[in-house]
Amino acid sequence: MTDMNFGHIIQYATLLSLLMGGLGVVVAVLNHREQVKTQIFLAMSAQYDELLKNSSAAFWLSVPDGTELLERTDDLTISMLRFCTLVSLTYLLFCERRIPKRMWELMLRSAERRFRSPLFVREWEHLRTEFESFPEFVALVASVQHMSPHHLKTLALDPCYPHRKKDTSRHADILGVEENTNLFLFE
Numbered sequence: 052m053t054d055m056n057f058g059h060i061i062q063y064a065t066l067l068s069l070l071m072g073g074l075g076v077v078v079a080v081l082n083h084r085e086q087v088k089t090q091i092f093l094a095m096s097a098q099y100d101e102l103l104k105n106s107s108a109a110f111w112l113s114v115p116d117g118t119e120l121l122e123r124t125d126d127l128t129i130s131m132l133r134f135c136t137l138v139s140l141t142y143l144l145f146c147e148r149r150i151p152k153r154m155w156e157l158m159l160r161s162a163e164r165r166f167r168s169p170l171f172v173r174e175w176e177h178l179r180t181e182f183e184s185f186p187e188f189v190a191l192v193a194s195v196q197h198m199s200p201h202h203l204k205t206l207a208l209d210p211c212y213p214h215r216k217k218d219t220s221r222h223a224d225i226l227g228v229e230e231n232t233n234l235f236l237f238e
Contacts, residue, residue: 054218092148095158106130111165120170123177132165132181133172138162140190146187166195 103111107126116154121127151221165171175192182188 088150092154095141102133120173131178134165135178135182139182139185142188142191163195166192172196
């Protein structure tokens with residue numbers, strides 16, 4: 052009888068040890084994910100700060116209608132490329148679910164003013180070919196440039212599923228645009 056009780060105790064202790072080990076692994080994975088998200092956020096913040104330091108104020112500030120736009124210079128082109136690269140990488144990380152939705156929303160709110168500025172619209176036509184290898188980002192810029200600020204809130208909350216084709220009529224209705232507008236449709 053004691054051997055039987057002793058056997059049960061060993062089995063329960065083994066089961067408890069396995070459960071504690073599994074819980075430890077789950078906690079470690081969750082902690083690691085949070086650390087990675089924090090590292091990504093800090094790296095992106097540093098890139099954004101560096102971009103702010105090295106770009107002209109005219110790139111970042113809103114220009115009143117009728118104001119003459121800056122000439123296209125190498126510095127302006129480089130600033131635009133760096134900005135677009137930062138936003139496109141953030142968008143890719145969001146689509147791949149590597150960063151939280153809130154982080155993407157912060158970037159999108161900052162980017163949408165740039166994307167809609169007359170200076171950016173002019174330069175985007177020149178830079179667009181640099182991003183054709185990421186058609187989802189090109190579609191994002193086009194969508195932002197053609198949407199009202201009210202509809203951008205919906206765009207920021209719309210998760211990416213690059214391998215699934217979405218229902219165009221449903222998205223057109225949600226985003227308040229015409230049905231034939233190309234909104235993140237990937238096959």
